[in-house]
Amino acid sequence: MAALPPLATVADLAAVLGRAFTPAQEAQAERLLQLASAAVRAATGQDITRATTTDTFTLRRADPVLHRCAGAVTLPQRPVVDIASVSIDGTVTQDWWQDGNELLLRSYAWDLALAAHRPPQVTVTYTHGFDPVPDDIVAVVLQAANRAIVNPSQVRAETVGGESLTYLVPNGGEALGVLLSEVEKRALRRYKRASGTVRLRSR
Structure with a gap:
């Protein structure tokens, strides 16, 4: 880096x-x-300074009724300026939206065989920081x-x-x-x- x-x-x-x-x-x-x-x-x-980073996070479960999504990731660098790409366990997805520094996955099948062994891994490329x-x-x-x-x-x-x-x-x-x-x-x-x-x- x-x-x-x-x-x-x-x-x-x-x-x-x-x-x-x-x-x-x-x-x-x-x-x-x-x-x-x-x-x-x-x-x-x-x-703090403006930069673009690719990070991998563990997806956390969310209440689909309360939060109206299946899972979420908190992006640590703030403010989040733009999210360029999101993938779950290596598969690119467009099924998400942003709320501040929260990345919310609209749907996810938590009963998949891979999810049964470990939580899904979410890779995010995003631009953050101040300029x-x-x-x-x-x-x-x-x-x-x-x-x-x-x-x-x-x-x-x-x-x-x-x-x-x-x-x-x-x-x-x-x-x-x-x-x-x-x-x-x-x-x-x-x-x-x-x-x-x-x-x-x-x-």
């Missing part, structure tokens, strides 16, 4: 800081933006990267020779890479992946 691009650019960072970077500073800023973007993606479970990246996500990435630039040791306070310094580290761990603050994590909550998704593989 190709590496995902940073969620903010060096030009974005330079603009909010109101400064120009030297070539060495540009390289540092680019790397920190990559790390901050990785932290945001880890916190949300989302790629452009939302400003609040860009802001979190820029804040985290800038924090690492101005305070690379992530020091807040500790007592050394009468002077107090403290290190901004996660609970029970050491500061590695770029960290997100609790405020930033809260700002990202609405982008977090929905629970209950069962993904088998992607390509």
Whole structure:
């Protein structure tokens, strides 16, 4: 899988800081933006940038009366922009519809011999993510990267020779890479992946 691009650019960072970077500073800023973007993606479970993915999921049963479908799959990457193709156990089907990030199969014979041994496997090719990246996500990435630039040791306070310094580290761990603050994590909550998704593989 190709590496995902940073969620903010060096030009974005330079603009909010109101400064120009030297070539060495540009390289540092680019790397920190990559790390901050990785932290945001880890916190949300989302790629965020627009992309097309093929994933295989386990179909879950649905109440045909309540949900008016035979089975469903929750597509983990949001928002779902387009679904290009759907196949069940290798057989292409058009018997589906989309409701947000839910893929609903109109009908399925659960008593098939294959389904008796394991749940049906649904392969979906779909386009997802944002273009452009939302400003609040860009802001979190820029804040985290800038924090690492101005305070690379992530020091807040500790007592050394009468002077107090403290290190901004996660609970029970050491500061590695770029960290997100609790405020930033809260700002990202609405982008977090929905629970209950069962993904088998992607390509």
